[in-house]
Amino acid sequence: xxxxxxxxxxxxxxxxxxxxxxxxxxxxxxxxxxxxxxxxxxxxxxxxxxxxxxxxxxxxxxxxxxxxxxxxxxxxxxxxxxxxxxxxxxxxxxxxxxxxxxxxxxxxxxxxxxxxxxxxxxxxxxxxxxxxxxxxxxxxxxxxxxxxxxxxxxxxxxxxxxxxxxxxxxxxxxxxxxxxxxxxxxxxxxxxxxxxxxxxxxxxxxxxxxxxxxxxxxxxxxxxxxxxxxxxxxxxxxxxxxxxxxxxxxxxxxxxxxxxxxxxxxxxxxxxxxxxxxxxxxxxxxxxxxxxxxxxxxxxxxxxxxxxxxxxxxxxxxxxxxxxxxxxxxxxxxxxxxxxxxxxxxxxxxxxxxxxxxxxxxxxxxxxxxxxxxxxxxxxxxxxxxxxxxxxxxxxxxxxxxxxxxxxxxxxxxxxxxxxxxxxxxxxxxxxxxxxxxxxxxxxxxxxxxxxxxxxxxxxxxxxxxxxxxxxxxxxxxxxxxxxxxxxxxxxxxxxxxxxxxxxxxxxxxxxxxxxxx
Amino acid sequence: xxxxxxxxxxxxxxxxxxxxxxxxxxxxxxxxxxxxxxxxxxxxxxxxxxxxxxxxxxxxxxxxxxxxxxxxxxxxxxxxxxxxxxxxxxxxxxxxxxxxxxxxxxxxxxxxxxxxxxxxxxxxxxxxxxxxxxxxxxxxxxxxxxxxxxxxxxxxxxxxxxxxxxxxxxxxxxxxxxxxxxxxxxxxxxxxxxxxxxxxxxxxxxxxxxxxxxxxxxxxxxxxxxxxxxxxxxxxxxxxxxxxxxxxxxxxxxxxxxxxxxxxxxxxxxxxxxxxxxxxxxxxxxxxxxxxxxxxxxxxxxxxxxxx
Numbered sequence: 001x002x003x004x005x006x007x008x009x010x011x012x013x014x015x016x017x018x019x020x021x022x023x024x025x026x027x028x029x030x031x032x033x034x035x036x037x038x039x040x041x042x043x044x045x046x047x048x049x050x051x052x053x054x055x056x057x058x059x060x061x062x063x064x065x066x067x068x069x070x071x072x073x074x075x076x077x078x079x080x081x082x083x084x085x086x087x088x089x090x091x092x093x094x095x096x097x098x099x100x101x102x103x104x105x106x107x108x109x110x111x112x113x114x115x116x117x118x119x120x121x122x123x124x125x126x127x128x129x130x131x132x133x134x135x136x137x138x139x140x141x142x143x144x145x146x147x148x149x150x151x152x153x154x155x156x157x158x159x160x161x162x163x164x165x166x167x168x169x170x171x172x173x174x175x176x177x178x179x180x181x182x183x184x185x186x187x188x189x190x191x192x193x194x195x196x197x198x199x200x201x202x203x204x205x206x207x208x209x210x211x212x213x214x215x216x217x218x219x220x221x222x223x224x225x226x227x228x229x230x231x232x233x234x235x236x237x238x239x240x241x242x243x244x245x246x247x248x249x250x251x252x253x254x255x256x257x258x259x260x261x262x263x264x265x266x267x268x269x270x271x272x273x274x275x276x277x278x279x280x281x282x283x284x285x286x287x288x289x290x291x292x293x294x295x296x297x298x299x300x301x302x303x304x305x306x307x308x309x310x311x312x313x314x315x316x317x318x319x320x321x322x323x324x325x326x327x328x329x330x331x332x333x334x335x336x337x338x339x340x341x342x343x344x345x346x347x348x349x350x351x352x353x354x355x356x357x358x359x360x361x362x363x364x365x366x367x368x369x370x371x372x373x374x375x376x377x378x379x380x381x382x383x384x385x386x387x388x389x390x391x392x393x394x395x396x397x398x399x400x401x402x403x404x405x406x407x408x409x410x411x412x413x414x415x416x417x418x419x420x421x422x423x424x425x426x427x428x429x430x431x432x433x434x435x436x437x438x439x440x441x442x443x444x445x446x447x448x449x450x451x452x453x454x455x456x457x458x459x460x461x462x463x464x465x466x467x468x469x470x471x472x473x474x475x476x477x478x479x480x481x482x483x484x485x486x487x488x489x490x491x492x493x494x495x496x497x498x499x500x501x502x503x504x505x506x507x508x509x510x511x512x513x514x515x516x517x518x
Numbered sequence: 519x520x521x522x523x524x525x526x527x528x529x530x531x532x533x534x535x536x537x538x539x540x541x542x543x544x545x546x547x548x549x550x551x552x553x554x555x556x557x558x559x560x561x562x563x564x565x566x567x568x569x570x571x572x573x574x575x576x577x578x579x580x581x582x583x584x585x586x587x588x589x590x591x592x593x594x595x596x597x598x599x600x601x602x603x604x605x606x607x608x609x610x611x612x613x614x615x616x617x618x619x620x621x622x623x624x625x626x627x628x629x630x631x632x633x634x635x636x637x638x639x640x641x642x643x644x645x646x647x648x649x650x651x652x653x654x655x656x657x658x659x660x661x662x663x664x665x666x667x668x669x670x671x672x673x674x675x676x677x678x679x680x681x682x683x684x685x686x687x688x689x690x691x692x693x694x695x696x697x698x699x700x701x702x703x704x705x706x707x708x709x710x711x712x713x714x715x716x717x718x719x720x721x722x723x724x725x726x727x728x729x730x731x732x733x734x735x736x737x738x739x740x741x742x743x744x745x746x747x748x749x750x751x752x753x754x755x756x757x758x759x760x761x762x763x764x765x766x767x768x769x770x771x772x773x774x775x776x777x778x779x780x781x782x783x784x785x786x787x788x789x790x791x792x793x794x795x796x797x798x799x800x801x802x803x804x805x806x807x808x809x810x811x812x813x814x815x816x817x818x819x820x821x822x823x824x825x826x
Contacts, residue, residue, distance in 0.1 A: 059625075059629060060622055060625055060626045060629070061618075061622055061625070062610070062613070062621065062622075062625050227614075232610060232611055241610075241613040241614045242614075244614035245613065245614035245615075245618075249614075250519075250520055250523075250614075251613075251614045252520065253522070255522075256520050256521075256522055266520060267520065267521050267522075268519055268520055268521060269519055269520075269521055269524050269667060269754075269812050270519075
């Protein structure tokens, strides 16, 4: 191996995490054979030049996220994350299982609440969740689906086992980077692709559109789908435009919509046009000033009532936040058993519920060893990693936990698995997570093969969020066997297509011309 | 299509054309300005800025300030950098509607704005680069976007701005009465060769102005640009009427064009300033009428809730 991997094994040993590319002893795992072969051929100058050109392409194509009012390219690392077929098979089934359970849970919670009556979870757990919206209680959304799109974050612990870290069933973002990363990698590291079958990701927008159309209100033959964005200043605005563009639907802002008579319309140059399905990319709180924050300028008054009356499908459904509350997360394995009568395929990370007195005391004693997270946070906001925190931070945290035990959970610090990542003039191990995306059309949960691998670009850092200096990697899922067996199909001898002419050709016009000239 | 998107497209057309026109004007005048004595240079710089519709920021306004105001000032809608920035921002808001290649060319143009030396020599190169980039943007808009409503709005903006820019080019003639020759004026519009070939030996101010104002076949002439705008408006609103026009924009554009086309005069040069003023006014009014008809947003959020 070239000197780009010098010192790699020592750095990997220091972190003690599972490395995705190298087995102990610095031997490339089988799934990484092709990648490591391709990287071995490259010098430092090659790798840097390719990384630069990939970054340049991203900037030109506008693959950015907004951070503090500034457009930034999302850093893409040149080494892909590779998942072998057998591991993916487990992940795929595990993710789909979770989505089905959460779907059933949401239907129950906004309906009969059988799960409470049967004593699986305490009523208080649901009613105290910040995202439990009474405004959408007691009706089934038209189309019958609540979790159209979900992103289930999984990580691999030091032993190499996949675990679910959190569920995102409100507005999971990041799928645009999956699509763009693959394009960029195909141009940036073409050698690594050859000879193996990597499952494609580009069907995502088609799957999404067909799921959205399928869940349109009853009686609409050719539903009009729109993507609802908070606007150009949202950090995920690039994703909204990309998805709307790839699906070929309008990207609307709240001010483009009007609700009248429990129907939703958009303002177009040809007057108002009915909207049947809204792929909502704004938070529930801002969706409808009649029901939620009355000072919101991003939404459109009347949307929730229109959804209740069945005049429009909102995807994902309003009120989904109760299912990705991190305290509810700790009950998901029970929910899977309760609703699906199955054992969970992917385990949770061990979680302390701080409302329980014993657990709380235990946690407060060892705050410096644990990760403490707010139950309704996202993007790594408010999270405290015990070993990295100062004494003052821990003291402040302790006070806040005691004041509001329902608002926090604690987990052991996981050494997330690592993948080699270009840093300066060599590769170093950096921690990664994985967000597979699932699309639910009501009959079937389809999991996008791959997902977004986020990587913490600082050595030793466990925080992978883009807003906190994280980057991403292209995620390759290897197919079990090449989909087309090479030897079976007998190659037909290539026949040149005979030229057929149907146009009335004046084949001899040239001659005639000369005649005339004569 | 969404009204908001239509508005963005209209302004992409206008801003790109404005950058193009400003680069042409700056390029030609810079050559003249350089030869003038300092005092005169300063007064001419001021006048030129006024023709482009901007006011000097400070008392001390000379050549470097003019370069900043017309080429590099990112915060002014009448500078090249400001126009291209605004075009890109509009494309960003309509990104799912414009083609990927159109968006990319506007985006890379925006990122290329900073990579030029901002002295006189650098500005020549800059202007050239802008002409190339805007030509590329127009080419991609014409070849990668369906010629439907969305394209029509872009072309509508482009044609109106083009009429306006040519009017300004002709107006700059007054600024440097001492020197701006008709040859330079034609060069400015890229019309020199076409003119020579059409008019052969008939040189002269009068003929050059006539060409840029009234020629029916040269695409940057005012009559041609206004006819383009009129055609777009007609396609956008095909409802035929027995009498008159409901659409104010069509009336305004049509009146301006027909007046010029059918007007007969022996002394075009002395009337020129009036014509130019009328054309610019018509463009502004037409633009307003188009926004009223097509881009009308909600009367700023009818719903006002109590904030608890």
